[in-house]
Every structure is written in structure tokens, then in C-alpha cells.
Amino acid sequence: MADLRLITHASELLTGQGVRAREGRHVTDDDLGRIEDGAVVYSVKGRGRLGEIPGRIEWVGPTRDLPKRYLKLRARNLRLKQAVVPGLVDCHTHLVFAGDRSEEFALRCAGASYEDIAARGGGILATVRATREASAQELLELASRRVNEAWGYGVRTLEVKSGYGLDWETEKKCLEVVRLLARRFPEVAFRSTFLGAHAYPKDRSREEYLRELLEQMLPEVARKKLAQACDVFVDDGYFTREEARRLLGRARDLGLQTKIHADELGDTGSASLAAELGCLSADHLLQISEEGIRALACSETVAVLLPGTAFYLKARHAPARALLAAGARVALSTDFNPGTSMTLHLPAVLTTAALYLGMSRAELFAAVTYNAARALGLHDRQGTLEPGQDARIWVLPFSRFEESYYRFAWAPAAGAR
Ligand SMILES: [Zn+2]
Known part of the structure; x- marks a missing residue:
């Protein structure tokens, strides 16, 4: 499991599962697939200049439901301070x-x-x-x-x-x-x-x-x-x-x-x-x-x-x-x-x-x-955090997705990825 990564205790994790189910039309908050205290397991293909080269999403859910087989992975613990959304x-x-x-x-x-x-x-x-x-x-x-x-x-x-x-x-x-x-x-x-x-x-x-x-x-x-x-x-x-x-x-x-x-x-x-x-x-x-x-x-x-x-x-x-x-x-x-x-x-x-x-x-x-x-013809592989999808993930510097646009034109902290 050398190429697997684990993120735990995301303050919120939005999978977007319902958005996919509706094929992107008439979406509501119920479609965000919001998981409080969320975790995600994914594979990577290496590291690039800016971040990990994505493999696939393996598992997504509440941290407390993490399957035993992943417990030996070293976790990146977000301490309920950072949200996770699809890249x-x-x-x-x-x-x-x-x-x-x-x-x-x-x-x-x-x-x-x-x-x-x-x-x-x-x-x-x-x-x-x-x-x-x-x-x-x-x-x-x-x-x-x-x-x-x-x-x-x-x-x-x-x-x-x-x-x-x-x-x-x-x-x-x-x-x-x-x-x-x-x-x-x-x-x-x-x-x-x-x-x-x-x-x-x-x-x-x-x-x-x-x-x-x-x-x-x-x-x-x-x-x-x-x-x-x-x-x-x-x-x-x-x-x-x-x-x-x-x-x-x-x-x-x-x-x-x-x-x-x-x-x-x-x-x-x-x-x-x-x-x-x-x-x-x-x-x-x-x-x-x-x-x-x-x-x-x-x-x-x-x-x-x-x-x-x-x-x-x-x-x-x-x-x-x-x-x-x-x-x-x-x-x-x-x-x-x-x-x-x-x-x-x-x-x-x-x-x-x-x-x-x-x-x-x-x-x-x-x-x-x-x-x-x-709009790019990539929706079969991207746009949601679901098992099998490309592991394109954004770990926000905020605890909620909406803070990313509530704070107008924020700058990423130096070195923060
Ligand atoms: Zn243009």
C-alpha cells in the first residue's frame, strides 16, 4: 500500500455525489454529499513540483468509518480545521x-x-x-x-x-x-x-x-x-x-x-x-x-x-x-x-x-x-470525490467550502499546498 495516502478529520468533505447523480442540473445543498469529520483514501503516482500526481480515489467517508485495512496508513490529520473538496x-x-x-x-x-x-x-x-x-x-x-x-x-x-x-x-x-x-x-x-x-x-x-x-x-x-x-x-x-x-x-x-x-x-x-x-x-x-x-x-x-x-x-x-x-x-x-x-x-x-x-x-x-x-468532457473521471475517480483533491486553507469565496480574493499562504 506504499502509494496510498490517507487524509482524516476534514472539517467537511464535499463529495459532490448528488451533483453527478443529477448530471449537474437543478442542484441543491442535498447534492453536495457533505460529510462532517471526513476522510479520504487515494493512490498517488508520485510527486510533481506542486503536489502529488493523482491516482484514484479508493475510499471516502466519515473518519470514524475508516475500514480497518487503512488504519496502518500514516494519516494527514486536518484536525477539523480544513475542508476537502474535488480539485x-x-x-x-x-x-x-x-x-x-x-x-x-x-x-x-x-x-x-x-x-x-x-x-x-x-x-x-x-x-x-x-x-x-x-x-x-x-x-x-x-x-x-x-x-x-x-x-x-x-x-x-x-x-x-x-x-x-x-x-x-x-x-x-x-x-x-x-x-x-x-x-x-x-x-x-x-x-x-x-x-x-x-x-x-x-x-x-x-x-x-x-x-x-x-x-x-x-x-x-x-x-x-x-x-x-x-x-x-x-x-x-x-x-x-x-x-x-x-x-x-x-x-x-x-x-x-x-x-x-x-x-x-x-x-x-x-x-x-x-x-x-x-x-x-x-x-x-x-x-x-x-x-x-x-x-x-x-x-x-x-x-x-x-x-x-x-x-x-x-x-x-x-x-x-x-x-x-x-x-x-x-x-x-x-x-x-x-x-x-x-x-x-x-x-x-x-x-x-x-x-x-x-x-x-x-x-x-x-x-x-x-x-x-x-465542459471539458472529463466528467467521467473528474469533478467529484468518489471511489474510482481521479484523485484530484483540494485541501482548503479554510474549514468550509464557502469561506473560499466569502473571503474575497485571498492569497494562499507561502508554501501552503
Ligand atoms: Zn475566452
Whole structure:
């Protein structure tokens, strides 16, 4: 039993068993699977830079019910001071990029418009420029620091999108960095998503770039297995519904899963398109219509809400309550990116969602565990603490899960893992 680990006397242990039973819809406190004075036994495959490389969950229950066969394991006794929950899943990030846009934020706060900022060389194209210029090694070092930070907030699974290259060389470089991250941090589960369709580059015509995406980039991404999914930014001035339909149809034919940045700046009907195409997720949804809400609720597609973005842009929040009431599966994520949500603090996103989206404790929990895993197609192995599941575990620095978002934007103690 050398590779088994035992944690005892967790102040509360949330298994999320009921969330899985409900497949992430209409969850209530009863679905949290709350165990007071909980224990968990799990296997590990070794140790990485940040923490244990997870094996499987062997047993979960109240400490007093621990089976005799585990009594000889050395226990990590949490003395009823720390809670244990499934490792958080950040299912929508733009983790790999270079450049510094803090000056732009200062300008924006001083009243500069997006056009003013773009005219001074800022905005997404500033990140594209810096990312094109950076070496793979530089991008890897920048991204590694970010992974380290996310780990401190309980994140054990990270989705990473490309999309700051807008040319094949850089898109490929960024996706390869995700592969290097996965090697460097085997304790974290990574999923990479190809988002070549993030915006149209300025150095080619629309037709040229679309053709390149369809005929060159997507087939290469699939052939080299550089990503598990393909995402398209559908909005006015970006990609149209019809272009998304073509791109995602091609992606699906090549064996990739699909996602859409949907209904963020305007209602483009792209949430409905995501439901129709059977996408894993439709993300953002600030401007989703009634029809879009109904379409998502009746589909398997996860509604991924990113309230950090609305907070950062002082925009209207997504209609979370309407989505939840209709029966949609709702996940929450940071949307970590240098323009509209420069944070990896997933618990702070929960604070925002609790206050501005009106989500309950059970809904928040499901949104960063099971439903977020579902938005990545990983829900068979992740998102709950049940025997047989991956042992992705977060031992909180707090005695209750809700303290992780009641304390707004807390910092992990140095060395605490
Ligand atoms: Zn995004």
C-alpha cells in the first residue's frame, strides 16, 4: 500500500455525489454529499513540483468509518480545521501569451475607449504581437508561473486556449507550450483548445484566413494531436454563425470536440448553434436570448459563465438565474486573459457569481467541479470525490467550502499546498 495516502478529520468533505447523480442540473445543498469529520483514501503516482500526481480515489467517508485495512496508513490529520473538496476545474483560460497590458488598463480606467487603445497599438493585437515575438521557452516560463498561481487557488485541471497567434507558426507554438506544461506539471490535468478563430488577423484577407483555418490549421492540429477541442469566437466583427458552422463541422469531422465563445457582445444566436451542433460548451452568454436559454437547457451543452469578464469590463452579467431555472448546466471559469479578465483566482470568480449572478452554494460548487469537468468532457473521471475517480483533491486553507469565496480574493499562504 506504499502509494496510498490517507487524509482524516476534514472539517467537511464535499463529495459532490448528488451533483453527478443529477448530471449537474437543478442542484441543491442535498447534492453536495457533505460529510462532517471526513476522510479520504487515494493512490498517488508520485510527486510533481506542486503536489502529488493523482491516482484514484479508493475510499471516502466519515473518519470514524475508516475500514480497518487503512488504519496502518500514516494519516494527514486536518484536525477539523480544513475542508476537502474535488480539485477545481478552470475550464476556460487563455493561459499562454506574452506582453504586458497594465498600461492599457490604466488608460481604460481613465476613460479611454477601446478604439483609443487600439489606435495606440493596444488591445488583442498587442498581445498577438508580443506572443508572436516570444520564444516557446519564454511562453513556457510565463505560463508555468500562472499554473503555479492557479494551483494555490485549488485548481487541479486547466483548459488552455490558443488564439494569440492568428498565424500557424504561433498557434502551433502556443499549443506545444501546453504540451510542455503537461509534462512539467503532471499533477495538473491540461486540456488544450485550438482557438485560431479568435479574431481575424490584420495581415490577411478574411477569405484567406478562413481557408487557412479550414484547410491547413485544423487538419494539422488534429494530425499532431495538438488540441482536444476547437473553439470559435462568434460575434459582430469576429466570426459569423455560418463561418462557425463550417469550422466546427470540419473540426468534428477531424475528431475534435467543439466549443463556442457565444453571445458575448451581442445576441448572435450562437448559444443555439452550440446546442444544435452538440458542442461541449457555449461560453460567455452575456447577451443570450430566451431562445438561446431554452436551447441550452434542452441540450447536453454546458453554459460556461465568466463573470470576471463582465466585472472587469463593467458590463451586464450573464442571466445565470434564468439559465439555472430552465435547467441548463452552468459552469464558471476565470477566462484568464490579458484584456478582459486578468485573474486566475477561481474562488474570487465564485465571489462575483455569488453576488452578481445570484448563484447558491451548491450551484457554485457544481460550477467549478462536475459541470466544469463536463465542459471539458472529463466528467467521467473528474469533478467529484468518489471511489474510482481521479484523485484530484483540494485541501482548503479554510474549514468550509464557502469561506473560499466569502473571503474575497485571498492569497494562499507561502508554501501552503
Ligand atoms: Zn475566452
